[in-house]
Amino acid sequence: DKGVYPYYMLKEIDEQVIVAHTLSQHYFDDEANIQNIDASIIEAIQSSDRLYIVAAGTSYHAGLVGKRYFEQWTGIPTEVHISSEFAYDQPLLSQKPFFIFLSQSGETADSREVLDNVVKQGYPSLTIANVMNSTLTREADFALPLLAGPEIAVASTKAYTAQIIVEAILAHAVGQSGLDLKNELAKVAVEMQVIIDQKESFKDIAEQALQNRRSAFYIGRGLDAAVAVEAALKLKEISYVQTEGFAAGELKHGTISLIEENTPVLALLTQSKTAGLVRGEIAQVAARGANTIVIASKSLVKTGDAYIIPDVNELLMPLLAVIPAQLIAYYATLDRHLDVDRPRNLAKSVTVQ
Numbered sequence: 001d002k003g004v005y006p007y008y009m010l011k012e013i014d015e016q017v018i019v020a021h022t023l024s025q026h027y028f029d030d031e032a033n034i035q036n037i038d039a040s041i042i043e044a045i046q047s048s049d050r051l052y053i054v055a056a057g058t059s060y061h062a063g064l065v066g067k068r069y070f071e072q073w074t075g076i077p078t079e080v081h082i083s084s085e086f087a088y089d090q091p092l093l094s095q096k097p098f099f100i101f102l103s104q105s106g107e108t109a110d111s112r113e114v115l116d117n118v119v120k121q122g123y124p125s126l127t128i129a130n131v132m133n134s135t136l137t138r139e140a141d142f143a144l145p146l147l148a149g150p151e152i153a154v155a156s157t158k159a160y161t162a163q164i165i166v167e168a169i170l171a172h173a174v175g176q177s178g179l180d181l182k183n184e185l186a187k188v189a190v191e192m193q194v195i196i197d198q199k200e201s202f203k204d205i206a207e208q209a210l211q212n213r214r215s216a217f218y219i220g221r222g223l224d225a226a227v228a229v230e231a232a233l234k235l236k237e238i239s240y241v242q243t244e245g246f247a248a249g250e251l252k253h254g255t256i257s258l259i260e261e262n263t264p265v266l267a268l269l270t271q272s273k274t275a276g277l278v279r280g281e282i283a284q285v286a287a288r289g290a291n292t293i294v295i296a297s298k299s300l301v302k303t304g305d306a307y308i309i310p311d312v313n314e315l316l317m318p319l320l321a322v323i324p325a326q327l328i329a330y331y332a333t334l335d336r337h338l339d340v341d342r343p344r345n346l347a348k349s350v351t352v353q
């Protein structure tokens with residue numbers, strides 16, 4: 001039930017705070033030790049030589065972020081694959097692969113096809129899903145829940161942040177994050193609420209930047225590039241503004257020729273290592289007439305930026321950076337008088353290949 005909310009999507013955006021708490025309580029005990037992740041899962045991952053994350057759509061995008069945690073904290077090389085591609089063009093696998101399926105529904109046909117093949121080949125697998133007792137959770141060797149509660153809106157929001165949190169917790173459990181992750185996630189939840197409490201500011205950004213626009217771009221580098229593709233999917237999926245999300249450094253290799261007077265370019269700026277470069281790219285599109293909307297973390301902000309994201313550990317910034325994008329997509333769609341929860345041509349769960 002939507003309760004006081006006009007659309008499920010807005011309710012589900014708000015619920016991300018509570019989901020972060022729920023996951024923390026489920027996967028950490030009072031002493032911040034890991035619980036509810038069976039030792040056999042951790043051992044299976046530790047004894048593998050490469051992780052293959054397989055998913056579709058938003059879940060694939062959550063995998064792009066999770067790759068960083070697995071590689072940085074466990075030292076195990078990690079590949080992220082689109083299930084519909086992997087299913088028919090399986091790449092050359094390592095000696096001891098371990099498969100991680102990410103899915104909100106647990107029923108995505110493309111991902112099920114890959115899991116079928118993986119099981120037939122005898123490789124170990126884990127499904128991280130929101131709907132437990134789904135095909136993907138039942139047929140994998142292991143399963144971990146996202147505990148996000150029912151996600152009704154076609155545009156996935158809370159399942160994305162839940163997937164990133166569970167990936168972080170799992171990587172931390174398998175390896176060495178060097179972080180007090182429970183505490184860091186508590187900070188994330190607090191700052192998520194701060195952003196959500198300011199949701200009206202995204203109404204203004206959506207109207208100012210996207211009204212009457214047919215196309216838009218999201219750019220960023222590193223983890224911000226991973227969030228940019230999810231941000232673009234959110235916006236295009238429900239508002240029908242044709243949006244591309246990509247690594248900012250790729251602009252000069254082609255896309256910059258699309259920039260015209262007033263083309264909206266939304267830049268995500270939360271990664272200090274590449275902030276200077278992204279500033280340069282923002283200046284280049286601005287010089288060609290783009291309407292640049294910079295969403296920067298507090299430590300990297302400059303005057304003229306459209307929105308400041310509170311700072312948390314940089315590796316966890318995707319959990320915050322995606323929220324402005326979700327809200328911008330929501331308000332841009334409202335502004336167009338479209339059905340936020342039920343975009344045309346789309347089903348919540350894609351059960352055909």
Ligand code: M6R
Nearest residue numbers: 057058059103104105108155156
């Ligand atoms: O249920 P799944 O996570 O496996 O679904 C995968 C995609 O179909 C899904 O994320 C889709 O891209 C969403 N509509 C995006 O908002």
